[in-house]
Structure formats: structure tokens, C-alpha cells
Amino acid sequence: MVNGFIILFGLTMLYLAATSRIIAHIRLLIVQGVLLFLICCCGAEHMNLLNFAFLTVETLIFKSIVIPAFLYKVLKKTHSNRDVAANIPHFYCLFIASIILLVGFLISNYYVSSMKLISPIFFGVSVATIVISLWLITIKHKIISNVIEFITMENGIFLLSLSVAKEMPMLVNMGVLLDVFIAVYILGLFVNAINKEFKDLEVSNLSDLKDYEYND
């Protein structure tokens, strides 16, 4: 069962790579939050009640409701529905993301199978998610897209931390803190400051500071 959820999680990354509508990306974050909750539920027998409650709040409320809600608010304010100016066409994006996912599976099966602590599927999907997210950050032009990809990367890291949750519950809680950190900076800097100062949320707006030119 848990493997099914993890594979679904990996497939959401392919969908992220293949679409340009930002509202679809935000919905996808909700799906990822719910999938992470289900994965937590599958490993619930190894956790104490407090830890499980903490993770439920984190995955269901924080990841699936609070962060997407704030992003939706920003989207409504800025009317930036699509990240159309991506450097690479969607078909190639999908193709490259699929290759990364496949390589993630292959490498984890080859290297991780000897390890007792971590299952290859956990490791493969989370590493592929991190790599796909980092790659998408580099090709997208909207700041909101960059934030969404950062959150998907963080979800990948959270998935990786869940794989060692049995041995080190503290690591999972640290992953939760990373989420709180994102929320604070989305709220504080992104929603308020950048939104006020710039009309459209293009990354190119934030490339004024240069070494060889003086723009102050």
C-alpha cells in the first residue's frame, strides 16, 4: 500500500513538469500533502500518539491547506495564471522528469538494496523529486513557480525523512520546521514585500543587482 502512495507521489512530479497552469500546481501541492499524510498513516504503528498527531497536523493542515491557501491568495492578487515563458517545451520537460524518476529508481535499487534502514522506493522517489524540483526552479520564470517547486523539493525531503522516522523521529520533526520556515518567508517576504513592490511576479524583476553595473 505504502509503495503505491509513494509511486503516486513520484507521478505528481511528472504532472508538475508537464503543466504550465499555476492553479494546477497549487492543487498538486494539496495532493502531495494528502499523499504524505497517507504515507505517515501507513507507518503509524511505529510512532507514538503525540508524534503521529503532530505529523497529521503538519501534512493535512499545513501542507494541504495553509500553504496552498496562501499561494492561491497570491495567485488571485497577481492574476498570473500560467508560467508560459518556460525555456523548455512541456513535452521535453515531461521526458526529462521521467528520465530523472527512472534513474532515481534504478540507482536506489542498485545501491540502496544492501541497506537495512531505508527502502529503495522511498529513496528513489525522494531523490528524484528533489532533483526534478531543483531543475524546474532553474527553468521557470515566475517567482510563484519557484516557490511551488521549492515546496515540492521540501516535500521530497520530508518523504526521505519519513523513511528513517522509525529510527529518528526527531529528523521528521526537523523536516516540519523546514515547512514552518517556508511559510514564514512566503508570508513575510513573498506575499507582502515583493507583491507590493513589483506588479508582475517575474524572476527577471529580481535581477537588478549586478557586479559590473551600478544601478542604485
Next chain:
Amino acid sequence: MINTILLFPIIACLLMFIIRNKTFDCFMVNAYAIVHSVITTLLALNIGRETSQPYFAVDNTNLIFLIVLSLVFLMVAFYNNGYVKTFEYPDRRIRNYSMMILIFVLAMTGTILSTDLGIAWVLVEATTLSSAYLIYFNKTKHAIEAAWKYVFICSIGIALAFVGIILLNISTGSVNTLNFAHLYRCASSFDHNWLTLAFVFMLFGFGAKMGLAPIHFWLPDAHSEAPSPISALLSATLLNSAFLVIVRVFKIMTLADCTGYARFMLFIMGFISLFVTAVFVYHIRNYKRMLAYSSIENMGILAIGTALGGFAYYAVILHLIGHSLAKASFFLTSGNVLELYGTKRIKSVSGLMKADGKTAWLWILSFLAICAFPTSVLFISEFIMIKTMILQGHYLLCVLFVLLLTIVLYGIGKVVLKMAFGDLSSDKEKLVNENKSKVSRIMYIPQFIMLIIVFTLGVYIPPFLNNIIKCAIAGF
């Protein structure tokens, strides 16, 4: 003692929030700086080191980092008293500024004192949050850009460091702990492949925070857009805190017998940092950016020193002390220059000697200190590193090291001399005379004290400091 140093800023912030008085806000920053330095002195004298709580402690390694933080913070707080008077912002904004300084220093102190990798990671994250506000303080378009890049790059770095921590946990097998002492004890049993992978992630993660190239992009923007006291704190203390975490992880690698790979990675990143600085510093247009690039160069030197090992560890600690003090002095003096001329553009600043002799001399002396001119302590540290390279047979690296340092020295020297000397046009003279009242006497003294220490340490290192440095070397 340790509890006091960690609880004081929290209580101070609450009081500032309740009392809401500008004078009180400035007083609390000074009070924390004094309390911080008094407690650090007592801890250095081995008084009150015992603590009941398990996550924070003073050991041989972090003591020197704490002393440097304490001294720089004291000097910056002193300078800040004059600097705050130049602000034309509402009281509420200045209160937020003061509160964030306290939280920023608390987060750095916590990072330095933490005995657990997890806690250190959380506190490094906290430094990003608190300092992002300080970088964004002027609320200009450029400040937002700098803060955004800082938060985005550092948070990706922190996320990667977290992956490194998870991989470290996988490498430990059944040893489920992140406590440094425990990790050191069990390091020999760790799985080498996973540990090497973990080190790469942690080096990139914490290296982003330390300002090592090629993940340094936030640093020139953040340092140039932040208010000058904050630039001084960022460069002289924040980078050191991240370096300490790397040193701790490097120690695990050494004890696990994976040191060859760790040294290779540090060498690569160190030399890339030097190379990047040498390339960019030459054509730079903004003098605060130039100082930021100099920080990248010096962090590269620390990485190279750590990679060399042996006697170079002593040089690393000396370099850390010297760089922190000299760069803090340099950034604070750049604050004076900015107040006088109202611009960060190198082309628009000349004739500093005629405009304000004291600032000009501080500017030149800070340059001499940072470029390792004898008797600056950086001369000793760089000399030891070059000697170690020759003794270890790294002749080519030694030549490259000296060559890159010379290019950087030429790039910075050219700008500093052009700004200090040269003509002062009548328009500029009028502007400087109008702005001179903004630079109070208090904005010269801290730099002067720090420069005296840097130049004295080059000829005489007191025995107690020598002992502390020797003890710190054991932490590598």
C-alpha cells in the same frame, strides 16, 4: 551562564515589545552585547561552564568562535549607537531592527554552542529568518531583491544540508543520534559511502551559508544592501557560525577515516572561491560588494587551510580571528563612507582623505589588515598556509594560491587607494560637509579597537589566547 546568554535576548525582546521606547531599544542591544562579552570572558576563564541542559555547551572547539562573535558584536553594538541616529524611520521600524539584531545574535550564539547537529541546523535556519529582515530593512527594490535571493538560496542550501543529515543518519546504522560527541565516538563504524554522500550535501548546504563558491550568489547582494552594522555581523560572525558546523562534520569524516575525500572537496571549493573573487573583484562598481567578495575569498582561504590540515589548522583559527575583526572594521568604515557620500558607487567616491581624514585612515588600515600586510595577523596565517603547502609538496597549488591572492589584493587595493586619495570636487565637498554631522565620534572608535587587535596579534599572541587556539585545533 549559557542559559543567561541564550535567554537574555528573548526577555529583552519581550521588554522592548512592552515598553516601546527608542532609547530603551538601543540600550537593550548594548546591554546584550555587554552581557554576551562578560559571560564569554567568564566561560573563557573556565567559570560557569557546567550546564544542566544537554543541547548547548562550551567546548574547546567552539570557545574561540564564541569569543570572536562576542567581540565583534560588542563593537558593532557600540557603532550601532551612532548609526541608528542616521535613520529617518518610525520608532516601530527601529524597534523591529533592534529586536532582529538580538534574535540574529541569539541564533548565531546558539549555532556555535549547540552540541547537536539537528539543533545547529535549526538555528542556522533561524539565522536566515532573522537576518533576512535586517537585509530587507531599507525596504528598497534592491533590498527586496537581495533579501529574496538570500532567503531562497540559503533555504535551498539548508534543505540540502537536511538531506545530508538524513544521509548521515543512514550511514550511522544503528547509532541513532545527532549529538556531536556521540557521533565522534562511533564515527569509525559508519558506512563510508553514505557518509561521503552526506558530507557532500552538508558541505553544499552549510557552505551556501558560509559563502563558499559556487553557492555564494546571495552574499554580494545581501552584504551590499544590508545596513553597514548588519553587513559587519553577516561577514564577521554569520559565516564563522556556518564554518563551525562544517568543521564539526569534517571531524566526523576524519574520525571515520574518510578525510581524503573531505579534504579534496574543501580544496576544490576553496580554490573556486578564490578564483571567483579574483575574476569579479577586478571590475566591481560597488565598494560594499567588493568587501563582500573579499569575504568569499577569505572563506575560501579557511576552506583551503582546513583541507591542508596539520599546522594549517592553527593558521585557520588565526585567519578566522583576523578576518572577522578586519572585515567588521572594513564594513563599519564603509558605513561612514556611505553616510558621507550618500552612494556605494566607487566612481563617485574620491578624496576621502580630504573629506574625512579619520574615515580615510580607517579605510586604508582596514585594507592593510585584510590584505595581510605585516603586522596584520592575516600575514601570519597566510604565511603558515603557504609554508604548509610547500612542506606538503603542493607547489602548483601554492603558486595558484599566491597568484589569486595577488590579483584580489590588486583589485581591492586599486579601489581603496582611488577612494582614499584622488581629488574631491567642489560639489562633493559641499555634500560631504553637509553629511559630516551624521558621522558621530562613536562611529570611529570600534574600528580603531579592532584594527589595533588585528595588528597586535601579528606580533604578539597572549599565552591564554594561544592556549584557546591550540585547544580549538583539536576540534578539526
